[in-house]
Amino acid sequence: xxxxxxxxxxxxxxCPPVRGIAAFAILSLFPLYLCSQGTTSLxxxxxxxxxxxxxxxxxHLQVKNAAPAKTQTVQTDQEGKYSVxxxxxxVYLLRADMSGYSDAExxxxxxxxxxxxxxxxxxxxxxxxxxxxxxxxxPQFFDEPRFTVAGVxxxxxxxxxxxxxxxxxREEIAKxxxxxxxxxxNTSRSADYEKxxxxxxxxxxxxxxxxxxxxxGDVQEKLGDSLDAVREYQRAAELDPTESYLFDWGSELLLxxxxxxxxxxxxxxxxxxPRSTRILxxxxxxxxxxxxxxxxxxxxxxxxxxxxxxxMPYLFLGRIQSAETTTSEEVVEKLRRFVTQQPQNAEAxxxxxxxxxxxxxxxxxxxxxxxIEALLGKVIRLDPKFAAAYLQLGILHSExxxxxxxxxxxxxxxxxxxxMHMQMEEAHFRLAQAYRQIGDSARAEAEIQxxxxxxxxxxxxxxxxxxxxxxxVYTLRDQPPPPAP
Numbered sequence: 001x002x003x004x005x006x007x008x009x010x011x012x013x014x015c016p017p018v019r020g021i022a023a024f025a026i027l028s029l030f031p032l033y034l035c036s037q038g039t040t041s042l043x044x045x046x047x048x049x050x051x052x053x054x055x056x057x058x059x060h061l062q063v064k065n066a067a068p069a070k071t072q073t074v075q076t077d078q079e080g081k082y083s084v085x086x087x088x089x090x091v092y093l094l095r096a097d098m099s100g101y102s103d104a105e106x107x108x109x110x111x112x113x114x115x116x117x118x119x120x121x122x123x124x125x126x127x128x129x130x131x132x133x134x135x136x137x138x139p140q141f142f143d144e145p146r147f148t149v150a151g152v153x154x155x156x157x158x159x160x161x162x163x164x165x166x167x168x169x170r171e172e173i174a175k176x177x178x179x180x181x182x183x184x185x186n187t188s189r190s191a192d193y194e195k196x197x198x199x200x201x202x203x204x205x206x207x208x209x210x211x212x213x214x215x216x217g218d219v220q221e222k223l224g225d226s227l228d229a230v231r232e233y234q235r236a237a238e239l240d241p242t243e244s245y246l247f248d249w250g251s252e253l254l255l256x257x258x259x260x261x262x263x264x265x266x267x268x269x270x271x272x273x274p275r276s277t278r279i280l281x282x283x284x285x286x287x288x289x290x291x292x293x294x295x296x297x298x299x300x301x302x303x304x305x306x307x308x309x310x311x312m313p314y315l316f317l318g319r320i321q322s323a324e325t326t327t328s329e330e331v332v333e334k335l336r337r338f339v340t341q342q343p344q345n346a347e348a349x350x351x352x353x354x355x356x357x358x359x360x361x362x363x364x365x366x367x368x369x370x371x372i373e374a375l376l377g378k379v380i381r382l383d384p385k386f387a388a389a390y391l392q393l394g395i396l397h398s399e400x401x402x403x404x405x406x407x408x409x410x411x412x413x414x415x416x417x418x419x420m421h422m423q424m425e426e427a428h429f430r431l432a433q434a435y436r437q438i439g440d441s442a443r444a445e446a447e448i449q450x451x452x453x454x455x456x457x458x459x460x461x462x463x464x465x466x467x468x469x470x471x472x473v474y475t476l477r478d479q480p481p482p483p484a485p
Contacts, residue, residue: 039086039114040085040086040087040088040089040111040113040114040115041083041085041087041116042061042084042085042087042111042118042119043081043082043083043116043117043119044081044082044119044120045079045080045082046076046080046082046104046120046121046122046123047120047121048101048122049122049124049125052080053076053078053079053081054076054080054101054123055075055076055077055078055079056075057075057082057096057101057123058073058075058096058097058098059074059076059084059094059095060072060094060095060096061087061092061093061094062092062093062095063091063092064091064092072087087111088113089111089112089115090110090111091109091110092109092110093105094106094119096121096123098123101124101125102124102125104121104122145234145264146264147258147260147261147264147474147476148474148475149230149253149258149472149473150473150474151227151472152226152471152472152473153470153471153473166324169319169322170288170289172319173285173288173316173319173320174251174255174285175255176285176316176319177251177254177255177281177282177285178251178254178255180251180281180282181244181247181248181278193219193222196215197219197220200212200216200219204216210235210236210240210242210245213232213233213235213239214232214233214236216228216232217229217231217232217236217248220232221252226469226470226472227472229252230249230472233245233248233252234249236249237249237265241269241272243276243279246266246268246269246272246273246279247266247269247276247278247279249265250265250286251282253472254289256471256472257289258471258474259286259290260290260474260476261474261476262282262286262289263286263287269282270283275306277303277306277310277312278312280302280303280306280313281299281300281303281312284296284297284298284299284300284316284320288320294328296320297317297328297330300316300320301313301317301330301331301334303316304317304334308337308341309341311338311342311345311348313334314334314335314338314348314351315347315351317331317351318347318350318351318355321355321358322351322354324358326359327354327355327358329359332352332355335351335355336355338352339351339352339375344382346382346383346386349379349382350375350376350386350388350389350392352375353371353375353376353389353392354392356368356372356375357372357392357395363399369400373393376392376393376396377393385416385417386416387413387414387416387417387423387424387427388413390410390412390413391409391410391413391423391426391427391430393409394410394413394430397409398437401437403434403437403438404438406434407431407434407435410427410428410430410431410434411431413427414427424454425451425455425458428447428448428454429447429448429451431447435447
């Protein structure tokens, strides 16, 4: 069983889906066609829709992106078998054609160095292919993505656009986006997922169904095999481009630091499902990950207008806003609508207060100070453990040079929710500044030490996540420049 699974995984991860409804490839779970060890080669059998071998089929294997084009052509024998060897490792286009049949094609087939790859193909008669095309029920997403996910690597640094605060917010927003779909928390044992994986692989060897690929993607992600997972989500979406399958594919790419491919998936999904709130949120999250605050806000504001009573878009707007030094009139208006509709929602009051604060023209602009303070006070009454509200109150009182109240606010922020490390880091730092303002250097130094300890813990936490959420290595093909904000 182990050997069969290894063969299946090698083939499934290396081969993208066959293009078009007229043809498809069956990746066999049976032992590879034997060849001499150390020789890179491609073998397989071509059958018709009844499972009978087809002789005399022309098999064309072309090196992708080679100039001039390099193509090898062979024919199947009386048993429908073909063999192409020797080869160099790389990406190929595989096509089979014969008069009276529709072509079978795999547009991007990866063959590794010293790999003996087995690919079986099925040719449909022209009449059968036309009949299947006429009965197709789902809209086609696209023939071939303009990106290729080639592998995974550890995230060596936080990277990205802007300060650590923006980058950390980007990571949190990506995880929040994923939470809008697919798999629940991992509560089962790894062995259970391995059994489920093997069961799904066995089913897929009999029938190439979208729901099986999607379920396998869930299981592979839970097992930590993110590269196999994203390929399963892709296959599910291409077989059946539903809103759910497209969203899960895009969010998986976003989670693993591939915002450009994620943007392609979410953009095309938005064309198919223009009234999907979470597709628009996903699109906004990808723009934010790519460093475009204005585009991110625009997409999420569109999501909030689809169903103004839905809290989710406003919460994403608030999170994105928290990482920026300023805000836009549109964001302020949307968050005002949020708090008007849900006046007893602590987060609604908090995010609206922050939007008013960031809208100011400078510390001298105190026009909305009373309203901001009232909103933050309401947040604390609604949720006494809302540490961010205490922190924002401390910032407000510090600007008013009311250091006694500011110190009290910062201390309450630290006590309210010690698990919020990013907020605690800032609270300790600002508390140190407030102590310096009143001349208490000893306490200021103690707060700096506390802040440095939290900073160290944050760095360790980021390092853990780099290993838990590995980064996709991807290439883009014929990618147009992103539109101007």
